[in-house]
Amino acid sequence: DAGVTQSPTHLIKTRGQQVTLRCSPKSGHDTVSWYQQALGQGPQFIFQYYEEEERQRGNFPDRFSGHQFPNYSSELNVNALLLGDSALYLCASRLTGSLETQYFGPGTRLLVL
């Protein structure tokens, strides 16, 4: 049973560039959430996708956008990168309506220079 997978594992970008991160949810899961985790901090919620639509959003600017595909996989896009966007980006999946908790992927480490 495949867990949550993310790609790439590491990424280096420069200020002003754009980046796309990818996530495949755990088998049987239909809801994907994205989190940003800065060093020494807990994960901060960015947004959640279900049925290919953004359902909830945290306190992040419009530079952060996403997409969910019919196979439930998801992308996180960040435009006009800032140094402060350097962080571990985590994807988590769950099955809507289930009492089961969400499961996290290994994350993508983004460094903005």
Added chain:
Amino acid sequence: EDQVTQSPEALRLQEGESSSLNCSYTVSGLRGLFWYRQDPGKGPEFLFTLYSAGEEKEKERLKATLTKKESFLHITAPKPEDSATYLCAVQEAGGSYIPTFGRGTSLIVHP
């Protein structure tokens, strides 16, 4: 004010030295409280979910307990492989299913 506060921020133990980590929360009603373990540079690994005061869950050397305003993660006779950051997250009743995370407790167990 943070809704979820974890203490201590860092904890160093000798192998076999039992201790407890604390997670206090200020949400008005609790739907669920979650504990995760996170190794450096990796995603959080789910440990426990607690739903109501008085509930306890155990897994190997770890035991999680819940009261009306806080949760404890007790570590009994820890081993070096228990070294990690332990994250607590809270889901508020009546709100979204999005959990709010604390900043975590970094645990180092020395052999």
